Amino acid sequence: MAKTILIVDDSASIRQVVKIALTSGGYDVIEAVDGKDALGKLDGQKIHLIISDVNMPNMDGISFVREAKQLPAYKFTPVIMLTTESQEAKKQAGQAAGAKAWVVKPFQPAQMLAAVSKLILP
Amino acid sequence: MKTLVLEDELTIFSASEQKNRLLAFLESDHELEINLSKVDEIDTAGLQLLILIKREAALHGKALRFILHSKAVLEILELANLTTAFGDQVILPHNEE
Amino acid sequence: MSFDDQMRDALVTFTIESLELLEDMEMCLLSLEDGEDTTERINSIFRAAHTIKGSAGLFGLDHIVAFTHVVESLLDLLRAGNLSVSPELVAALLPCCDHIGLLVRDVADGKLEADPAVDLTGGQLLEQLQVFLSPLADKNVATAVADRQSKLEASGGGSIESGKWHLSLRFGPDSLRDGMDPLSFIRYLTTFGQITQLTTISEAMPPAEQMDPETCYVGFEINLKSDAGKDEIEGVFEFVQDSSSIRILPLDSEIGEFIDLIKQLPEDDSYLGELLIKSGALTRRELEDALNQQGVNAAGDAGDTAAKQPIGEILVEHQAVQQPIVNAALDKQKQIKDNKARESQSIRVDADRLDKLIDLIGELVIAGSGVNLRAQESKAMALLEATGEMMRLVEEVRDSALQLRMVPIGTTFNRFQRVVRDVSKELGKEIDLIISGGDTEVDKSIVEQISDPLTHLVRNAMDHGIETAELRRERGKSARGVLRLNAYHAAGNIVIEVSDDGGGLNRDKIFEKALERGLISPNAVLSDQEIFAMIFEPGFSTAQKVSNLSGRGVGMDVVKRNVAALRGSIAVESHYGSGSTMRIHLPLTLAIIDSFMVCVGHSTLVIPLDKILECIALPTDTGEHDYMDLRGEVLPLVHLRPLFNIHGKEPQRKNVVVVEHAGIKAGFIVDRLLGECQTVIKPLGKLFTHIKGVAGSTILGNGKVALILDVPTLVDYVQHKSATVY
Numbered sequence: 001m002a003k004t005i006l007i008v009d010d011s012a013s014i015r016q017v018v019k020i021a022l023t024s025g026g027y028d029v030i031e032a033v034d035g036k037d038a039l040g041k042l043d044g045q046k047i048h049l050i051i052s053d054v055n056m057p058n059m060d061g062i063s064f065v066r067e068a069k070q071l072p073a074y075k076f077t078p079v080i081m082l083t084t085e086s087q088e089a090k091k092q093a094g095q096a097a098g099a100k101a102w103v104v105k106p107f108q109p110a111q112m113l114a115a116v117s118k119l120i121l122p
Numbered sequence: 123m124k125t126l127v128l129e130d131e132l133t134i135f136s137a138s139e140q141k142n143r144l145l146a147f148l149e150s151d152h153e154l155e156i157n158l159s160k161v162d163e164i165d166t167a168g169l170q171l172l173i174l175i176k177r178e179a180a181l182h183g184k185a186l187r188f189i190l191h192s193k194a195v196l197e198i199l200e201l202a203n204l205t206t207a208f209g210d211q212v213i214l215p216h217n218e219e
Numbered sequence: 220m221s222f223d224d225q226m227r228d229a230l231v232t233f234t235i236e237s238l239e240l241l242e243d244m245e246m247c248l249l250s251l252e253d254g255e256d257t258t259e260r261i262n263s264i265f266r267a268a269h270t271i272k273g274s275a276g277l278f279g280l281d282h283i284v285a286f287t288h289v290v291e292s293l294l295d296l297l298r299a300g301n302l303s304v305s306p307e308l309v310a311a312l313l314p315c316c317d318h319i320g321l322l323v324r325d326v327a328d329g330k331l332e333a334d335p336a337v338d339l340t341g342g343q344l345l346e347q348l349q350v351f352l353s354p355l356a357d358k359n360v361a362t363a364v365a366d367r368q369s370k371l372e373a374s375g376g377g378s379i380e381s382g383k384w385h386l387s388l389r390f391g392p393d394s395l396r397d398g399m400d401p402l403s404f405i406r407y408l409t410t411f412g413q414i415t416q417l418t419t420i421s422e423a424m425p426p427a428e429q430m431d432p433e434t435c436y437v438g439f440e441i442n443l444k445s446d447a448g449k450d451e452i453e454g455v456f457e458f459v460q461d462s463s464s465i466r467i468l469p470l471d472s473e474i475g476e477f478i479d480l481i482k483q484l485p486e487d488d489s490y491l492g493e494l495l496i497k498s499g500a501l502t503r504r505e506l507e508d509a510l511n512q513q514g515v516n517a518a519g520d521a522g523d524t525a526a527k528q529p530i531g532e533i534l535v536e537h538q539a540v541q542q543p544i545v546n547a548a549l550d551k552q553k554q555i556k557d558n559k560a561r562e563s564q565s566i567r568v569d570a571d572r573l574d575k576l577i578d579l580i581g582e583l584v585i586a587g588s589g590v591n592l593r594a595q596e597s598k599a600m601a602l603l604e605a606t607g608e609m610m611r612l613v614e615e616v617r618d619s620a621l622q623l624r625m626v627p628i629g630t631t632f633n634r635f636q637r638v639v640r641d642v643s644k645e646l647g648k649e650i651d652l653i654i655s656g657g658d659t660e661v662d663k664s665i666v667e668q669i670s671d672p673l674t675h676l677v678r679n680a681m682d683h684g685i686e687t688a689e690l691r692r693e694r695g696k697s698a699r700g701v702l703r704l705n706a707y708h709a710a711g712n713i714v715i716e717v718s719d720d721g722g723g724l725n726r727d728k729i730f731e732k733a734l735e736r737g738l739i740s741p742n743a744v745l746s747d748q749e750i751f752a753m754i755f756e757p758g759f760s761t762a763q764k765v766s767n768l769s770g771r772g773v774g775m776d777v778v779k780r781n782v783a784a785l786r787g788s789i790a791v792e793s794h795y796g797s798g799s800t801m802r803i804h805l806p807l808t809l810a811i812i813d814s815f816m817v818c819v820g821h822s823t824l825v826i827p828l829d830k831i832l833e834c835i836a837l838p839t840d841t842g843e844h845d846y847m848d849l850r851g852e853v854l855p856l857v858h859l860r861p862l863f864n865i866h867g868k869e870p871q872r873k874n875v876v877v878v879e880h881a882g883i884k885a886g887f888i889v890d891r892l893l894g895e896c897q898t899v900i901k902p903l904g905k906l907f908t909h910i911k912g913v914a915g916s917t918i919l920g921n922g923k924v925a926l927i928l929d930v931p932t933l934v935d936y937v938q939h940k941s942a943t944v945y
Binding site: 138140145165171173203204 | 398400401405418433
Binding site: 010011012013014016017020024049055056057075076077078079082084098100101102105106107108109114117118119120121 | 222225226228229230232233235236237263265266269270272273274275276277278279284395396397398399400403404406407410433455457458459
């Protein structure tokens with residue numbers, strides 16, 4: 001049974017590329033457009049890994065991760081933060097909220113797949 | 123002799139309950155058997171528990187055997203190079219050699 | 220649908236999304252000056268630029284990333300309140316918005332690369348933005364990007380083929396809670412190579428009651444066989460680096476490889492850390508950690524500022540790298556520093572100007588001799604004293620001028636590090652190069668011209684001299700062959716040796732071959748030396764198999780010719796089974812020599828002084844013999860008079876000039892000894908180049924021409940002559 005990954009990003013093209021990359025690696029991918037949307041998606045099914053952008057309307061990535069980590073089912077779920085190189089402070093904030101892994105934008109599809117593969121099996 | 127069938131996952135998410143269950147089981151008899159056939163997911167936290175229970179059993183002079191390792195368990199033991207330590211006297215159901 | 224098709228689909232999504240975002244961005248920009256609270260609008264403008272940049276990066280649209288990056292930086296300042304909204308700012312941003320739209324539409328039309336014309340407009344727009352950016356000196360962004368690039372380049376440095384690594388991993392206690400599963404990383408590690416040995420370490424786990432099932436207690440000791448570099452392997456553990464102890468060291472058996480790499484690094488960086496990173500033995504992160512540690516230590520004992528712990532020590536303590544590798548880097552560092560120091564004390568001079576100076580000094584020496592001669596004829600004491608002093612000074616000027624051309628041969632030798640490494644790879648042999656005497660100085664023009672013959676000798680020694688590893692083991696030698704380059708001064712010569720510890724020359728095979736080629740007669744009795752010398756004959760090769768390096772029968776004779784052209788000679792010493800040494804004797808300089816003048820008949824001949832051992836009177840009982848008794852030693856003689864066909868009355872008493880070359884003595888029979896002088900060597904015209912026994916000519920102080928004797932050739936001649944006589 002393939003593991004499910006949630007990608008949270010307000011950019012449709014980034015979501016699409018992440019999905020392409022991870023599906024090619026044998027993962028299932030579901031999408032959310034911002035933090036609020038993502039919190040709703042967490043309820044329905046078991047999600048094994050979360051990838052979240054930082055800058056999003058409605059609910060930003062940091063607040064989303066902090067809230068997700070409060071949920072018992074997601075207490076230990078690995079989270080990858082999408083950061084940009086100039087956002088060192090954001091990376092720290094993300095780590096404090098519970099996102100211990102990160103991928104720097106812009107990234108190649110293969111880099112995304114590598115980051116996920118380090119953390120969970122398909 | 124008593125047998126414990128571990129079910130579902132042996133991961134960080136269930137590690138606390140599983141630890142209690144395993145330690146309680148250790149008290150139950152002198153000759154013990156843990157059936158791993160139903161463990162469909164295991165991670166480092168789960169492996170730590172297997173190492174712990176094996177060590178505790180030896181410490182208290184109890185006979186403990188692991189039987190019917192699931193594919194997931196075999197895979198992680200192989201990765202940690204602990205197959206010999208945990209695969210004793212067991213017919214490996216998933217002979218991948 | 221293929222991966223490419225999917226990506227093309229995603230690109231369509233990107234263009235649609237970007238154009239939408241740009242529309243929003245434009246609207247927000249236009250409304251910014253309405254006096255209402257702008258925070259949310261500025262945020263969404265920023266987000267739009269940010270998203271476009273991020274997505275463009277995914278598709279490798281670097282020109283869009285580059286342009287949007289500057290716009291984004293400006294918007295970031297606006298968002299942070301470092302800039303305020305002004306009509307000028309809006310006026311500058313709106314065309315940027317349009318420009319991004321243009322770039323995106325180009326992508327939609329299939330133009331994935333930057334269009335130069337469009338790029339030009341973009342550049343102008345960015346210049347306008349600089350007005351807002353520059354006062355705030357947004358150098359941070361620029362340097363951050365530059366840093367990143369330089370790092371990327373630096374990390375591409377050394378690489379170890381099929382390296383073997385030892386990983387010592389102790390995961391942080393929170394790893395499991397953080398969702399960072401150690402075994403998952405190790406599983407990923409197997410995609411980089413093969414784990415040959417793994418031990419799970421669980422001793423840190425406390426007794427059952429205290430054991431927290433959510434805390435990570437395990438560690439791993441791993442041997443990994445992988446082609447991946449250290450930084451790649453380190454990258455696997457990127458997410459847990461801060462909380463865990465990750466040590467990656469080359470296995471002991473690989474240390475030598477790293478030391479070799481360090482030795483061959485270019486000499487453009489003298490920082491220890493950089494050297495180690497370039498060799499691939501250290502990663503940048505490890506270096507940064509160690510530098511931080513160094514800073515912390517230094518701050519700790521602030522009173523004692525001088526006692527900063529050396530970075531190498533810290534690295535070894537942290538187990539980032541092993542001591543022998545650090546030592547190699549330290550040696551390299553010292554070598555680079557020495558070379559730099561040498562460079563800083565020197566002036567670069569055009570070699571042509573130097574040659575001109577030497578030429579002029581040569582003329583001065585000749586003119587000086589002329590003056591001296593006239594002074595002697597005049598017998599005026601005061602004049603003689605003055606010219607004596609002048610000659611002394613001219614001699615000194617000459618020596619210092621020649622010194623200017625002297626360079627250490629080490630630079631030429633060091634070039635062979637690379638040759639040896641490459642050729643040994645090519646041949647599949649393991650060969651160490653040992654260099655000694657690199658400080659020995661020799662004339663620059665000689666250094667330039669000796670490089671080719673040396674290369675040939677080195678390759679030859681590696682190809683035919685040093686045996687394959689199996690054969691070496693069979694013969695009870697270490698599997699690694701040793702090649703030595705050595706240089707030293709001896710009797711006014713520089714001697715360069717190329718030695719190997721290989722199989723040595725096969726005397727019998729060479730003899731056979733020489734017979735076959737008709738170079739010797741079947742019943743000739745030859746010494747080992749004479750037989751070995753055959754390898755320098757044209758068209759002579761005993762190589763069993765012809766490789767593309769050597770063994771095509773051209774080569775050794777060319778080497779000999781090249782060396783002879785430098786007025787030098789080459790000899791070989793070889794012991795069957797244990798190796799050969801090629802020994803090249805070269806004059807220190809090509810231009811001016813100290814020499815000894817002799818007289819035969821009416822001709823004046825010049826003999827290089829550094830070849831002369833002594834001058835004696837010819838014993839009257841020698842007659843026409845070709846040898847004489849020199850204090851119990853047989854001294855072969857060369858009768859210069861018949862050899863050069865010089866006529867004229869023979870004197871009653873003759874003299875013998877005893878010369879030595881390459882360990883062989885000979886006596887030249889001359890009429891009179893004229894004394895020492897300085898000789899400027901003039902090459903003979905092309906017409907005379909085939910004449911053996913004459914190395915050149917010189918003009919004497921009185922304007923007459925004298926021939927310079929070619930001692931090596933004459934010694935050689937007398938030796939061969941005696942060989943055929945006996």
